[in-house]
Amino acid sequence: MKPIVVFPDPPSDLARALDVTGRIWKIAESSDVERRLRPDAGWAAAIVIVRGRSDTAAAMVAALRDEGPDTPVLVVTDAAGLGALGRSGCSFDDFCVSPVRPAELAFRLERLTNASDGTGTVPDDLVTYGPLMINPVTYQAMVDGAPLDLTYMEYELLKYFAQHPGRVCTREVLLSQVWGYDYYGGARTVDVHVRRLRAKLGEPHAGLIETVRSVGYRFGRAQWG
Amino acid sequence: MGNVERHVDYVLRTVSERDVGLIRLWFTDVLGQLKSFAITAAELEHAFTDGMGFDGSAIDGFSRTVENDLLVRPDASTFELLPWTGRRDTEARMFCDVTELDGTPHPGDPRQVLRRHLDAAKERGLSFLVGPEMEFFYFAEASGTTPPTPLDHGSYFDLTTSDITSELRKRTIQALETMGIPVEYSFHEDSPSQHEIDLRHTDALSMADNVMTFRLMVREIALEAGVHATFMPKPMPHVQGSGMHIHLSLFSDDGNVFADGDDPLKLSATARSFVAGLLRHAPEMTAVTNQLVNSYKRLVTGSEAPSYVTWARSNRSALVRVPPTRPGREDSVRLEFRSPDSACNPYLVFSLLLAAGMRGIDAGYELAEQTDDDLAALDEAEVAARGIGSLPRSLAEALDTMASSALVREALGEHIFTWFLRNKRSEWADYRAQVTPFELERYLPVW
Numbered sequence: 001m002k003p004i005v006v007f008p009d010p011p012s013d014l015a016r017a018l019d020v021t022g023r024i025w026k027i028a029e030s031s032d033v034e035r036r037l038r039p040d041a042g043w044a045a046a047i048v049i050v051r052g053r054s055d056t057a058a059a060m061v062a063a064l065r066d067e068g069p070d071t072p073v074l075v076v077t078d079a080a081g082l083g084a085l086g087r088s089g090c091s092f093d094d095f096c097v098s099p100v101r102p103a104e105l106a107f108r109l110e111r112l113t114n115a116s117d118g119t120g121t122v123p124d125d126l127v128t129y130g131p132l133m134i135n136p137v138t139y140q141a142m143v144d145g146a147p148l149d150l151t152y153m154e155y156e157l158l159k160y161f162a163q164h165p166g167r168v169c170t171r172e173v174l175l176s177q178v179w180g181y182d183y184y185g186g187a188r189t190v191d192v193h194v195r196r197l198r199a200k201l202g203e204p205h206a207g208l209i210e211t212v213r214s215v216g217y218r219f220g221r222a223q224w225g
Numbered sequence: 226m227g228n229v230e231r232h233v234d235y236v237l238r239t240v241s242e243r244d245v246g247l248i249r250l251w252f253t254d255v256l257g258q259l260k261s262f263a264i265t266a267a268e269l270e271h272a273f274t275d276g277m278g279f280d281g282s283a284i285d286g287f288s289r290t291v292e293n294d295l296l297v298r299p300d301a302s303t304f305e306l307l308p309w310t311g312r313r314d315t316e317a318r319m320f321c322d323v324t325e326l327d328g329t330p331h332p333g334d335p336r337q338v339l340r341r342h343l344d345a346a347k348e349r350g351l352s353f354l355v356g357p358e359m360e361f362f363y364f365a366e367a368s369g370t371t372p373p374t375p376l377d378h379g380s381y382f383d384l385t386t387s388d389i390t391s392e393l394r395k396r397t398i399q400a401l402e403t404m405g406i407p408v409e410y411s412f413h414e415d416s417p418s419q420h421e422i423d424l425r426h427t428d429a430l431s432m433a434d435n436v437m438t439f440r441l442m443v444r445e446i447a448l449e450a451g452v453h454a455t456f457m458p459k460p461m462p463h464v465q466g467s468g469m470h471i472h473l474s475l476f477s478d479d480g481n482v483f484a485d486g487d488d489p490l491k492l493s494a495t496a497r498s499f500v501a502g503l504l505r506h507a508p509e510m511t512a513v514t515n516q517l518v519n520s521y522k523r524l525v526t527g528s529e530a531p532s533y534v535t536w537a538r539s540n541r542s543a544l545v546r547v548p549p550t551r552p553g554r555e556d557s558v559r560l561e562f563r564s565p566d567s568a569c570n571p572y573l574v575f576s577l578l579l580a581a582g583m584r585g586i587d588a589g590y591e592l593a594e595q596t597d598d599d600l601a602a603l604d605e606a607e608v609a610a611r612g613i614g615s616l617p618r619s620l621a622e623a624l625d626t627m628a629s630s631a632l633v634r635e636a637l638g639e640h641i642f643t644w645f646l647r648n649k650r651s652e653w654a655d656y657r658a659q660v661t662p663f664e665l666e667r668y669l670p671v672w
Contacts, residue, residue: 019242139238147243149306151405152235180228184343185428186352186476192407192427199402 002044004109005034007060010049013145014076017102018047020147021109021126022138031063043071044113048092050077050085058090065091072112076100102142103128129162129220131205143205153179154197157190161209161219170216190217232301233273240266240317243306249318250277250297251437253335255286255641256516256648257570259437261318262297272299276324286333286644287323295331297321303434308400320434332640335572339430342576342636346475346583351482353579354474356409356426356559357436359567360467361443362460363390363418367453373460375418376452389450394420397446404442406435415529416464426472426559429575436469436571458515458566459522466523468530469567472548473578474559475499484558490538491550491558497592500545502585503562503578504534504593507544509630510577511616512623512649513637514565518656521619523566527601531564534614535596542600544616564616573637580636621653 003024010018010027018025023044028034046064050057054077061073075095077085082097094108106126127134134141134155141148141158150158160178161169171190175183183189194217198206210218240248247263250272254260262279264272271277276296281287287295299319307316323334330337346353364373377388391413398408407425414421422443424435440456447454459466475482475495483496492500507514515524526532529541537543546561565574584590593612600608605615617623624646627633634642 138242139235140242149243149308149403151304152232152302154405155235183428184347184352184430185354186478188352188354188426188476189428192425192431195407195425196405199407200405 002041003039004045004047005037005043006047006049007034007057008049010047010076011098013099014047014049014105016142016147017100017105017145020102020133020135020138020140020142021106022135022140023109031060034060034064035067038067042068045072045074045109047074047076050075050081052081054081054084054088054090057085058088061090061092074108074112099145101131102145103133106133127159127162129165130208132158132162132208134159134162143201148200150197150200153183154193154200157193158197161217165220166218168212168215168218174216229301232304236301236304236319237270237273239304240269243315245306245315245317247314247316248272248299249307249316250299250321251318252297252321252323253437253570253572254284255333255335255570255573255645257335257437257568257573258285259441260284263316272297273301276328278326281323281331281333285648286335286641287331294326296324296326296328298324305404308403318438320437332638333644335570335576335641336430336433338636338638338641339433339572339576342579343428343430346579350477352476353429353575354426354476355429355432355575355578356424356472357432357571358421358423358468358470358472359436359439359443359456360414360419360421360469361454361456361567362416362467363393363420363447364453364455364460367455373453373455375416375461377413378417389452390418390420393447393450393452393454394422397443398422400442400446401439404438406438414465416461419465419467426474429579433571433575440567456567458517458520458568462522465529467567468523468563469565469569470561470563471565471574471578472559472561473499473582475582481556481558483560484555486555490547491555492547495586496558496560498585498588498590499582500536500547500560500585501590501592502581502583502588503545503560504536505590506577506581506584506630506632507534507564508614508617508623508626509633510574510581510627511564512620512627513573513577513633513645514569515623516570516620516649517566517568518620518652520566520568521617521623524564524616524618532616532618533596533600533608534616535600536592537595537597540595540597540599543596573641577633577636580632584632620649620656624649624653 003026005028006025007028026037028037048057048060064071064073073092075092076098078098093112096105125137131144156178171187174190185192194209198209212218245266248269249261249263251259251261276298278296280293281295282293299321303320305318307318322337323331325331363376377390394411398411401408408422409425410423412421443454483493484491485493523530524532531542531544535543536545538547544564548561550557617626628646
């Protein structure tokens with residue numbers, strides 16, 4: 001997979017969002033560094049961050065265009081920088097407004113790289129639901145752009161839920177689909193893990209997993225009916 | 226990939242994706258002390274495939290005369306990031322099983338003792354769930370030479386505003402939740418500076434791991450604020466000590482085997498035999514459930530800690546209590562075993578409780594009538610006349626009772642059984658050689 005170049009050093013939310021896409025990315029502080037780092041096959045895409053005045057960003061985009069006209073360029077700017085970016089005459093292919101939502105970044109990169117050379121992760125791999133994004137290739141899950149610290153079984157349960165939103169899942173179904181047979185706690189295992197997942201998702205998102213009394217659980221309907 | 230391989234794969238990927246620098250490998254000695262050593266991410270794969278060697282001779286209960294080289298094998302399903310390290314140098318922990326070099330379980334490893342009991346229950350289609358109530362004190366310091374200083378003067382359920390101990394308790398609960406250890410209740414306990422955090426029930430192996438993590442986190446978080454948290458059973462005379470009441474339930478595929486909706490107490494015949502097993506073997510298990518000299522200062526008549534072998538629905542001096550359940554919630558029928566204190570080894574205690582209860586079921590023990598009146602009002606002869614037994618009154622008595630128990634010997638395994646008795650008898654001998662302030666105050670002036 002071809003790497004992505006990021007100019008300049010990205011803020012932590014963007015770095016985490018890039019990590020979760022599972023792509024390789026490199027930081028270029030200047031066009032000199034970019035030239036030195038550039039692989040023979042070129043970049044999969046370039047991400048140019050606009051901070052304050054858009055001059056340096058515009059110069060970087062122009063330099064990238066000169067060197068590799070086929071490299072798609074994604075600009076990341078804050079809302080205040082939008083107007084200046086529009087007036088700069090900078091020829092980028094797409095843009096994101098920060099703070100960047102990981103699912104949006106992944107999706108935009110997907111479109112850009114597929115349009116250019118067809119490499120990159122398969123879009124079906126990413127599991128997204130509202131603020132939640134799961135990358136099964138890297139086993140990483142994020143909510144609102146923040147990584148979740150999950151055990152393997154918590155991760156598998158959350159992935160199963162996110163792949164079956166709106167469906168009522170009985171404990172028996174969850175045990176057989178997620179656990180198989182290797183657990184000590186019996187059917188209560190599901191309740192225990194749901195409770196742990198809710199705690200790790202945090203107060204604003206705990207309601208993503210709804211208890212369906214005397215049946216089991218449903219993911220997603222409480223907030224996105 | 227098999228299940229174990231998928232867990233390992235998950236851990237290896239997460240360590241690399243999340244830039245985890247150090248992985249702490251945790252295991253527990255026979256006395257219930259947490260042991261730890263750290264490896265770097267580069268060593269991790271090796272640790273999974275071959276285990277990590279260490280010298281067992283320095284660890285309580287692992288030493289043997291001939292062979293001291295042992296392995297720890299990390300249990301990938303217990304991988305958790307540690308919440309008290311910053312994002313910059315992320316650390317994680319895993320609980321480990323201790324084995325011989327050839328991979329056979331080491332007989333001194335309490336975690337594998339519990340695993341053996343849970344595997345046996347699982348063979349019979351049963352899962353053993355436990356939920357402990359952890360009590361502890363916060364003190365200003367731990368010099369060990371002067372009486373401890375409480376940090377607040379609250380009492381049971383007091384809502385104390387903005388005091389440091391409530392803040393510490395809150396911080397601890399947040400950290401527990403982020404580590405996947407859900408908390409059911411927490412409140413200020415009866416004594417000054419005493420707090421209680423009740424952990425939500427889960428399978429006994431995960432819970433024993435959770436109790437070990439819990440004790441470390443309570444102490445670490447207190448230490449950050451310059452406060453000493455202690456699980457010592459009775460740090461101050463004349464106020465309640467710190468117990469670890471344990472809620473027990475047993476589930477099969479058909480649901481809660483302790484529940485019977487037609488019974489007035491909602492207790493099944495199986496539950497009654499299980500309780501009978503707990504009661505009959507409780508004195509033999511006491512050296513393990515209450516393993517310190519100090520533990521027996523808590524188990525005195527007139528306190529809320531049990532000293533007699535009784536059961537009841539709601540009598541809070543009973544050894545086994547059957548908490549009432551709300552109508553229609555038969556699923557939550559459970560037993561509460563009230564003698565253990567929070568300085569116990571949770572792996573061994575959960576093992577013994579399951580073994581005693583299962584013995585009651587298998588041998589069809591009959592359960593005596595419950596004792597719902599207050600025995601504190603009676604003297605010991607009156608209690609004995611009613612056919613009610615006592616728990617051991619000292620560590621020495623508890624060790625003697627344990628020494629003649631076939632059940633405890635079998636449940637712990639020969640190695641731990643023998644080592645524990647030897648170690649604890651030596652602790653008792655040290656204690657006996659002391660001249661206490663009580664003796665000086667009472668005898669020196671008049672004799």
